[in-house]
Amino acid sequence: MTRKREFKSQEIYVNMGPQHPSTHGVLRLMLRTDGEIVSDVAPMIGYLHRCAEKYGESGTYQMMIPYTDRMDYLAGMNCNWAYCLAAEKLGNVVVPERAEYIRIVMGELNRIASHLIAFGTYGLDLGAFTPFFYALDEREKILDLFEMVCGARLTYSYFRIGGVSQDLPEGWEQRCNQFIDDFRLRMKEFNDLLSHNYIFIKRTADVGVISPAMAIDYGCTGPVLRGSGVRWDLRIDEAYSLYDRFRFQIPIGRGEKGAIGDSWDRYMVRIREMEQSCDIIKQALRGLPDTGEYRAKVPKVFKPPKGEVYVRSESSKGELGFYLISDGTDRPYRVKARSPSLSNLCVLPAISEGMMIADLVATLGSLDIVMGEIDR
Amino acid sequence: MEIQEIHARLAREFPDAVEAPPEVTSGETFLKVTAASIQDVCRFLKTESDLEFDSLMSLSGVDYPPEELVVVYHLCSTLRRHRVVLKVFVPREDPKLPTVSSVWPTANWHEREAYDLFGIRFLGHPGLRRILLPHDWEGHPLRKDYVFPTEYRGIKCHD
Amino acid sequence: MPILENKFEENVVFSTVDEMINWCRLSSIWPMTFGLACCAIEMMAVGAGQYDMDRFGAGAFRATPRQSDLMIVAGTVTYKMAIRIKRLYEQMPDPKYVMALGVCASAGGPYYEHGYHVLKGVDKIVPVDIYVPGCPPRPEALFDGLLKLQEKIRHQKVLRRPDDEEIAALQAQTEQYDQETRKLHPVPKEYRG
Ligand code: SF4
Numbered sequence: 001m002t003r004k005r006e007f008k009s010q011e012i013y014v015n016m017g018p019q020h021p022s023t024h025g026v027l028r029l030m031l032r033t034d035g036e037i038v039s040d041v042a043p044m045i046g047y048l049h050r051c052a053e054k055y056g057e058s059g060t061y062q063m064m065i066p067y068t069d070r071m072d073y074l075a076g077m078n079c080n081w082a083y084c085l086a087a088e089k090l091g092n093v094v095v096p097e098r099a100e101y102i103r104i105v106m107g108e109l110n111r112i113a114s115h116l117i118a119f120g121t122y123g124l125d126l127g128a129f130t131p132f133f134y135a136l137d138e139r140e141k142i143l144d145l146f147e148m149v150c151g152a153r154l155t156y157s158y159f160r161i162g163g164v165s166q167d168l169p170e171g172w173e174q175r176c177n178q179f180i181d182d183f184r185l186r187m188k189e190f191n192d193l194l195s196h197n198y199i200f201i202k203r204t205a206d207v208g209v210i211s212p213a214m215a216i217d218y219g220c221t222g223p224v225l226r227g228s229g230v231r232w233d234l235r236i237d238e239a240y241s242l243y244d245r246f247r248f249q250i251p252i253g254r255g256e257k258g259a260i261g262d263s264w265d266r267y268m269v270r271i272r273e274m275e276q277s278c279d280i281i282k283q284a285l286r287g288l289p290d291t292g293e294y295r296a297k298v299p300k301v302f303k304p305p306k307g308e309v310y311v312r313s314e315s316s317k318g319e320l321g322f323y324l325i326s327d328g329t330d331r332p333y334r335v336k337a338r339s340p341s342l343s344n345l346c347v348l349p350a351i352s353e354g355m356m357i358a359d360l361v362a363t364l365g366s367l368d369i370v371m372g373e374i375d376r
Numbered sequence: 377m378e379i380q381e382i383h384a385r386l387a388r389e390f391p392d393a394v395e396a397p398p399e400v401t402s403g404e405t406f407l408k409v410t411a412a413s414i415q416d417v418c419r420f421l422k423t424e425s426d427l428e429f430d431s432l433m434s435l436s437g438v439d440y441p442p443e444e445l446v447v448v449y450h451l452c453s454t455l456r457r458h459r460v461v462l463k464v465f466v467p468r469e470d471p472k473l474p475t476v477s478s479v480w481p482t483a484n485w486h487e488r489e490a491y492d493l494f495g496i497r498f499l500g501h502p503g504l505r506r507i508l509l510p511h512d513w514e515g516h517p518l519r520k521d522y523v524f525p526t527e528y529r530g531i532k533c534h535d
Numbered sequence: 536m537p538i539l540e541n542k543f544e545e546n547v548v549f550s551t552v553d554e555m556i557n558w559c560r561l562s563s564i565w566p567m568t569f570g571l572a573c574c575a576i577e578m579m580a581v582g583a584g585q586y587d588m589d590r591f592g593a594g595a596f597r598a599t600p601r602q603s604d605l606m607i608v609a610g611t612v613t614y615k616m617a618i619r620i621k622r623l624y625e626q627m628p629d630p631k632y633v634m635a636l637g638v639c640a641s642a643g644g645p646y647y648e649h650g651y652h653v654l655k656g657v658d659k660i661v662p663v664d665i666y667v668p669g670c671p672p673r674p675e676a677l678f679d680g681l682l683k684l685q686e687k688i689r690h691q692k693v694l695r696r697p698d699d700e701e702i703a704a705l706q707a708q709t710e711q712y713d714q715e716t717r718k719l720h721p722v723p724k725e726y727r728g
Contacts, residue, residue: 018619021568021598025575026616046508047616048572051650053493053518058649066645073573090403117576136583143580153580154573154671216430216454219482232454307403310434310450310461323436323450326403338434338450346485372572375508509652510615517651524651528614530715531659533651 009034018047022125022361025371027345029364031357038360041352043345048375056335061087061161061302064335069155071337072373074117077110077146078315079373080159085240086311086322087161091304098292099163100242104284105176106149106158108277112183113142114316115270118368122267123194125365126203131194138186141179148172161302163295173285180278187275195271204267205258208351208363212261218350219343222318223273224367227253227266234314241313246283248276263366270368303330310338317341317368339373377427377458383407385427389420406448406461411473414449414464415500418476421451421460428453429460432476435486437494439519445471445496472497493518553693560604560630561592561688564681567603568596569623571610574637577671578609586674591681600626605684606661611639611646612654624661632688633657634665634680641666660715 017028026047032040052071056064068083069076081103088095095103120135143153148169150158158165194200210220215228225232233250235243251272253265306328312321318340325334344367352360379397386394386407393413397405409417421429429451438446449462464473475498477484487498488507495516498504506513512529515522526533566588570578581588588594597603600623612620624633635657638644643655657663664687667680697705 018616019567019569019600019623026571046506046510047613047619048611049508049613049615049652050572050611050646051517051652054649054651055646057518070573070645073576092402117579133584136580137585140580140583140585153673154576217481219432219480230454237454237457305402307400309403312433319433321434321450323434323448325438334436334438336434336436338436342485343482346482350481513652522651524649529618531614531617531654533655 011039022365024121024364024369027364027369027371027374029360031360033357036356036358038352038355038357041349041360043348045342045345045371045374048371050372050376052337052376053335056332058331060330061091061304061332064332065159065161066155066157068337069157070372071339071376072114072315072317072320072341072370073154074370075110075114075316076154076156077106077158078114078313079320080157081107082311082313082315082320083322084159084161085313086309086324087302087304089309089311090307090324090326091161091298091302093162093296093298095163095241096293096296097242098289099294099296101284101288102164102168102294103159104241104243104246105281105288106146106164108280108284109142109145109176111316112274112277113139115274116142118270119190119194119267122365122368125361126200128194128197128200131190134186134190134193138183141183145172145176145179148175160295160298162298163293165295167294173288176281177285180281184275184278187271187278190271195268201257201264203358203362204263204366207258207263207359208355208366209259210261210347210351214347214350215261218347220318220347221340221343222314222316223266223269224318224344224347226250227269227366228261229253229255229265234312234319238312240311245287246280248279248283251276263362266366266368301330303328312338315340317370317373318344320373337373337376339376341367341369341371341373345369345374377456379405379407379460382421382427382458382460385424386417386420390417393417404461406463409462409464411464411466414447414462415474415476415479417462418449418451418479422479426456428455430454432480432483432486433459435476435483435490437490437496437518439468439494441468441520443468445494447473447490447496449476466496471495472499474499475501477501492516495519553691553695554689556693557689557691560691561685563595564591564593564605564632564684564688565595565597565603566593566605566607567600567623567627568598569606569609571608571612571616572639574609574639574671577674577677578607578636581674581677586678588678588681591678591685593681600624601628603627604630605632605634607634607636608640608657608661608663609636611644612657612660613652614654615652617654617657617660620657621660630688630691632664632684633661634667634684635663636667636677636680637672638668638670641668644670 011034014031017023018026028044030042052067055067068079072079116135116139120132123131150156210228212228212230215225251269257264304326308325310323312319321338323336327333393410395408431452433450433452436448444465447464452459490496492506635641640657646653665680665684669676
C-alpha cells in the first residue's frame, strides 16, 4: 500500500538555558525551531544582573574596583585597568612608568588566560574534551603568577587609581619569562590539537559568518570584529597606556578555511592574539624599569573635579568602556560600563537564522561571551 | 574633526536642534540635542561622508533629579577616528524620545537597558521590554530615588 | 592494587546496611554542571587536571538535574535566576544535596547591601547542606566542603524508621516548603521573542 503521506512540520519554541552547559553561564536562548533548523533566536539576559552600576554610585571611586573584577571574571585585570584608566583621566592622575609596564604585563597575561578559557570551552562545546585540560593546565600557571603578585586567583583587585597595589615580588620576572618560553612551545600543541583538526574545521568554517559592515553596525569589538577582517584594536588605534612603545601585530580573520568572519576565523584570531601577547610581555619585561614608583601619590580621598569622561580600552573580549561622571565629591555620580560581550552577543539573532542547532552552539562559543559582563 | 566643527556642520543642517558645546574645565564636552530631532541628527552623523560615525560606542542614561533624565550617546568613527558625545535631556516625569536603533542596530539592547534601569521610553523601538530585570519587576533601579524592594514573588529581600 | 592482590583468603566484612548504603552514596556524588558566576570558573578549575575532583568520586559533572546528586550553587543568585534554581532543585532525584559555593550563594556576599536584584543567600529558596566561604573559594576550600558533605552523608540514617515525633516534624517542614513553593509557582508566561 503506497499512499503518499504529506509530512507537516511544525515550528516549536525551545528554551536553551539558563542552565545549559554550552551557553557559558546563565544565558537563555529562546529558539524557534523547525526540527533542527533554527528560524529565530532571542537571547534573554539578566540572569546575573548584580547591580554593579548601582554599586559604582554608592561607594567611593576606589570601592568600585573590586566590582569591576567581578564583571568580566575571566579577565579581572583588564576590567580593573579599564576602570582605573577612566578614573585617572577624570582626576588627571599621571601613572609612573614602572606601574604602566607592570599593568601591561598583567593585562596581557590575563588576556592569555581569558583566551585559554575561550579555547578550552570552545572545544568542550564542540565535543572535544582534551583541549579543555590542556588550556586549564596552562591557565593555572598564569594564575600562580597572579597569586604571587596579589594573592588572588580570580578576583585580583590588583590595580589602583594611579598604579598597582604592590610591587612585583622578587624573582617574578624570571618566572614570567620562563612561563612565556614554555607557553610558546605549548601553543604549537594547541594548534595541532584543535585549530587544524579536520573535524573542528568542518564544524566551524563557514558557520556564523559576520560581515565587516554588520560587525561594526552591531557594535562588535575585539576578536569578533577582527575575525571579520577589520583591523581595529584600541591598543594601537587609541594607544592608551604605553602601547605605542610596543611592536606587535593585530591578527585578523582572513577567511582561510571558509568565508571571512566565520567561527573559525574568530577562534583563530584569539589563538594568534595569544602569540602576540607573548611578544608584548617579553618586550615589557625587557623594558621594565628597575626602579621607580609602582603607584602615583593619590590622596586617600580621591576627589576628581567636576566633569565626565568615557574611556575605553581593549579587554580580552573587546572594547570595554567606562563612562564616569563626577560631581566633585568623592563618589562617582554615575558609572556606566559598556561591556564588549553585550554588543558581541546582540549580533547573534541576526546571523543565526536558518542555522542548525549544533551550529548555533558553535557560533555562540566563538563569540566568547561572559555573562558577568553582559548583565553586570 | 573637532567637536566645534561637528557642531558647525550640524548647526547648518539642523538650526534649532543642536546647542553649542559648553565649556568644561575637565573631561569631555558634549552637544546638546533636542529630543525630537535626535534620530535625524544621528542618521545625518552616520551617513554624511565627512562625518561617518559608524559606531555607537555606548548609550547610557543618567538621572538628574528632580527634573531631568539624560540619554548620552558616545559616537565614534572607525574610519575617520573622531568621537563625539551627544546628550538628550528629557523630562523626568514623561521621558520619551525617538529610538536610534534603526540607525545603529546595536542601540537596540542599549535602549532596552536604559528603559529597564531608568524608565526612558524610546519611541519606535522594535521591542521595548525589560532586558536585565524580570518583566514583573517594579521601578527603575538606577534612578536616584529608587526604593529597594522588600519582597519579590514571596522571597524576602533582607532578613 | 598489586600489593594486596592475591594475598588473602576469602573474606567477610561486617558492617551495617546503613553504612554500606552511605558508603556507596558518598563515594560517587555526581554534581550538576551549573555555573552561575565567577565561582563557577573555580569550579571548572577544580574539574580540570591540576586539582581533579575525580579523586573524590565527584568528577562526573552531569548537565541535567535528573542525573545528579549534588547541586553546587556556584555564584551569585539573582531573583530572576532563583526561580529557575528552585525548579532545578525539584527536578533532582532524592537523595539530593546542595552546596552553596562562595559568599554570594551563602549570604549575598559583596552584593549584600545595594544588590537590589541579588538573592541574599540561596538558602532562602532551597535547603543548603554545606556552605563554602570565600570570594571565590579556593579549590582546596571546595574540596573541604566536599569532604564535609561526605562526612555528613556517612552519618545519615537511611533504613531506620523515624518515630512519631520525627515524622510530625518532617511533615511540618514539608508543608512549609510547599507553601513557599506555591508562592513561586506557577511562573507567569514569559515574553517571547
Ligand atoms: S562569591 Fe565572589 S567570586 Fe563567587 S560569585 Fe560571588 S562575587 Fe563572584
